[in-house]
Amino acid sequence: MKKTGSQILLECLQQEGVDTVFGYPGGTVINIYHDIADYPIHHILTRHEQAAVHAADGYARTTGKVGVAIATSGPGATNTVTGIATAYMDSVPMVIITGQVPTPLIGNDAFQEVDIIGITRSITKHNYLVQDIKDLSRIVKQAFYIARTGRPGPVLIDLPKDIQVASAKFEYPEKVELRGYKPTYSGNARQMEKAARMILASRKPVLYVGGGATGADASEDLLAFAEMTQAPVTTTLMGMASFPQRHPQALGMLGMHGTYYANMAVTNSDLLIAVGARFDDRVTGKIASFAPHAKIIHIDIDPTSIKKNVRVDLPIVGDLKDVLNKLGVALGERPEELAAMVDGSAAWRTEIDDWKSSHPMGYQASDSIIKPQYVIEQLRELTADDAIITTEVGQHQMWTAQFFSFSQPRTFLTSGGLGTMGYGLPAAVGAQAAFPERQVIDISGDGSFQMNSQELATLVQYKLPVKIAILNNNYLGMVRQWQEMFFDRRYSETTMELPIDFVKLAEAYGATGLRATRPEEVGEVIRKALATPGPVLMEFKVDREENVMPMVPAGAAINEMVLAS
Amino acid sequence: MKHTISVLVENEFGVLTRVAGLFSGRGFNIESLSVAPTLDPSVSRMTIVTRGDDRILEQINKQLNKLIDTIKVTDFTGQDYVEREMALVKVAAEEETRAEVLRIVDIFRAKVVDVTPRSYTLEVTGVPTKLDAVIDLLKPMGIKELVRSGPIVIGRGQ
Ligand SMILES: Cc1ncc(C[n+]2csc(CCOP(=O)(O)OP(=O)(O)O)c2C)c(N)n1
Ligand SMILES: [Mg+2]
Numbered sequence: 001m002k003k004t005g006s007q008i009l010l011e012c013l014q015q016e017g018v019d020t021v022f023g024y025p026g027g028t029v030i031n032i033y034h035d036i037a038d039y040p041i042h043h044i045l046t047r048h049e050q051a052a053v054h055a056a057d058g059y060a061r062t063t064g065k066v067g068v069a070i071a072t073s074g075p076g077a078t079n080t081v082t083g084i085a086t087a088y089m090d091s092v093p094m095v096i097i098t099g100q101v102p103t104p105l106i107g108n109d110a111f112q113e114v115d116i117i118g119i120t121r122s123i124t125k126h127n128y129l130v131q132d133i134k135d136l137s138r139i140v141k142q143a144f145y146i147a148r149t150g151r152p153g154p155v156l157i158d159l160p161k162d163i164q165v166a167s168a169k170f171e172y173p174e175k176v177e178l179r180g181y182k183p184t185y186s187g188n189a190r191q192m193e194k195a196a197r198m199i200l201a202s203r204k205p206v207l208y209v210g211g212g213a214t215g216a217d218a219s220e221d222l223l224a225f226a227e228m229t230q231a232p233v234t235t236t237l238m239g240m241a242s243f244p245q246r247h248p249q250a251l252g253m254l255g256m257h258g259t260y261y262a263n264m265a266v267t268n269s270d271l272l273i274a275v276g277a278r279f280d281d282r283v284t285g286k287i288a289s290f291a292p293h294a295k296i297i298h299i300d301i302d303p304t305s306i307k308k309n310v311r312v313d314l315p316i317v318g319d320l321k322d323v324l325n326k327l328g329v330a331l332g333e334r335p336e337e338l339a340a341m342v343d344g345s346a347a348w349r350t351e352i353d354d355w356k357s358s359h360p361m362g363y364q365a366s367d368s369i370i371k372p373q374y375v376i377e378q379l380r381e382l383t384a385d386d387a388i389i390t391t392e393v394g395q396h397q398m399w400t401a402q403f404f405s406f407s408q409p410r411t412f413l414t415s416g417g418l419g420t421m422g423y424g425l426p427a428a429v430g431a432q433a434a435f436p437e438r439q440v441i442d443i444s445g446d447g448s449f450q451m452n453s454q455e456l457a458t459l460v461q462y463k464l465p466v467k468i469a470i471l472n473n474n475y476l477g478m479v480r481q482w483q484e485m486f487f488d489r490r491y492s493e494t495t496m497e498l499p500i501d502f503v504k505l506a507e508a509y510g511a512t513g514l515r516a517t518r519p520e521e522v523g524e525v526i527r528k529a530l531a532t533p534g535p536v537l538m539e540f541k542v543d544r545e546e547n548v549m550p551m552v553p554a555g556a557a558i559n560e561m562v563l564a565s
Numbered sequence: 566m567k568h569t570i571s572v573l574v575e576n577e578f579g580v581l582t583r584v585a586g587l588f589s590g591r592g593f594n595i596e597s598l599s600v601a602p603t604l605d606p607s608v609s610r611m612t613i614v615t616r617g618d619d620r621i622l623e624q625i626n627k628q629l630n631k632l633i634d635t636i637k638v639t640d641f642t643g644q645d646y647v648e649r650e651m652a653l654v655k656v657a658a659e660e661e662t663r664a665e666v667l668r669i670v671d672i673f674r675a676k677v678v679d680v681t682p683r684s685y686t687l688e689v690t691g692v693p694t695k696l697d698a699v700i701d702l703l704k705p706m707g708i709k710e711l712v713r714s715g716p717i718v719i720g721r722g723q
Contacts, residue, residue: 121582121583179636303630304628
């Protein structure tokens with residue numbers, strides 16, 4: 001029996017096991033929206049296409065499955081761009097489906113036509129314009145395969161309207177054939193042998209873990225490997241939740257707002273083992289002074305990440321799970337040498353402990369004003385271990401990374417690579433849709449919140465009980481901090497002059513609003529929010545000019561930190 | 566250093582823009598680029614001449630390989646290969662220079678492919694440096710138009 005293009009698309013989604021999609025209708029996807037009601041696919045209508053893409057992203061980051069978003073052509077498609085770029089930078093598996101004007105009109109500046117393939121070429125792992133209905137199911141199959149394999153990423157399918165209404169026989173291909181795409185999963189045995197020797201020879205090793213560990217679901221393997229070598233573990237913003245932050249070997253985050261001891265450990269190490277990380281400039285600071293005494297082993301699924309920014313002594317391309325396991329086996333086969341290495345690095349561990357005790361992470365507590373870090377600590381205290389935390393971008397994001405002590409993988413959703421304000425709330429929509437029973441909390445700033453606050457409507461409509469914690473400093477705080485430190489305190493356009501009544505805003509959407517203005521109210525407000533069914537917005541009036549510390553000024557070496565006074 | 570890279574790609578919609586966009590987006594330079602289908606019409610070959618140090622070339626190589634439509638990347642630098650480029654040169658041919666133009670044609674085994682009362686159009690094939698030499702010699706006669714194909718290369722032996 002023949003099916004229409006829009007039915008074929010939906011059949012394909014079903015074949016891929018898609019249960020939830022996020023989107024927004026319009027003229028060139030109206031057929032898909034007409035047909036979707038016939039399929040067991042839950043559609044969540046966000047209030048903006050950017051939010052639909054972030055929601056699909058949140059769904060993907062929490063579940064590890066491919067997130068799916070749908071938008072109409074023209075403005076719908078352009079609205080997806082920030083969401084796609086966010087997912088691309090953080091390697092999130094997604095398929096974005098955009099409607100397109102009918103094929104005969106393409107190139108004519110038709111109503112709501114944009115060249116979304118051209119626009120998204122550099123922010124997708126791959127993209128497709130479907131030109132013939134006969135190609136549709138093959139393209140969808142390939143799109144999902146490309147999105148989730150290798151280094152994951154977003155794939156866009158641009159589907160012209162005439163192809164949605166045309167009809168053809170539906171057959172879902174069994175295999176994907178892409179002669180140009182064959183990710184390397186298995187680490188090269190000789191390289192791993194060399195790596196094992198380098199590890200056994202080291203006395204000051206550090207594991208530097210990035211978002212790839214989450215993408216590869218390699219947390220357990222990482223923990224086993226770390227414990228075997230006793231090497232301290234520092235993580236990037238993207239890698240935080242893949243290693244339990246209360247583990248004695250955890251050093252927290254490195255880089256611009258990293259801990260003193262993580263940055264000192266990297267600077268003084270003799271062997272840096274990079275695991276699914278890409279030496280971002282926010283991590284390395286001044287490249288020439290980054291890990292100057294260390295040999296570098298770089299393990300990554302994506303060969304282009306290796307030797308892009310820093311010299312690497314030993315590259316290993318492969319799946320982190322596979323490589324960490326095999327390295328563990330190789331070390332396990334030399335118990336005496338391993339014991340010698342672990343014993344031999346005892347002095348190193350003492351050195352690190354000394355840095356930890358001389359410069360612990362902390363902040364000036366107060367009993368008269370709410371310290372933003374205190375709110376984060378209280379949130380950790382009062383939420384479940386498996387609570388999913390999303391953030392926006394700014395100081396609140398860094399404090400979350402510094403003080404939340406993540407303990408489970410896929411519980412920290414934040415825009416690391418692109419740094420997209422407005423990410424957290426829609427990402428929470430996606431996370432909560434994936435896990436209706438878990439606690440999902442968006443830790444937000446007053447500035448960022450206003451970038452996608454319309455998603456309060458989505459929460460209320462779908463009864464998604466997301467809790468929002470706004471750390472309100474009435475500032476674009478992170479930019480203000482830079483102005484304070486590097487621009488003579490000229491707070492140009494970073495003061496949010498208009499005080500918003502966030503509680504009333506929540507209520508206007510039919511959500512609950514709560515406010516804390518004094519430290520003793522913080523715990524109470526959080527408890528109440530967690531006990532209240534449905535979405536709740538908590539506003540915390542925090543110390544306005546608190547800064548994120550330590551801080552490595554842009555361009556400085558990471559051991560040249562400005563520390564809290 | 567100059568590198569000549571041969572890239573086999575799927576002959577798909579938009580593949581040229583993907584490759585060109587990769588170079589411009591990452592700040593790699595392209596000196597020349599030529600594209601045509603291979604014996605297998607589903608595959609095209611691009612020959613790209615670029616410049617960069619080892620680190621940049623390694624990135625170019627890896628980034629090209631990362632494109633889904635890329636089937637194979639070969640950097641011919643340091644390998645044994647045959648390189649050819651073609652130029653079409655429209656050169657002024659006045660009474661007093663006609664003979665000289667033909668002499669150059671002869672020496673470099675070029676061909677006259679079009680003649681008008683005031684110009685010759687020459688076809689010159691060879692390695693790029695040979696083309697440079699011919700063009701230099703023709704310049705004093707007055708080159709009206711010059712079209713170069715960019716080099717193409719093929720490995721020696723099997
Ligand atoms: C879409 C977007 N625009 C601009 C920026 C630049 N930026 C980074 S942090 C920040 C301030 C964020 O303010 P807020 O959300 O209130 O968080 P705070 O730093 O005060 O915690 C800005 C403007 C950005 N990251 N994203
Ligand atoms: Mg703020």
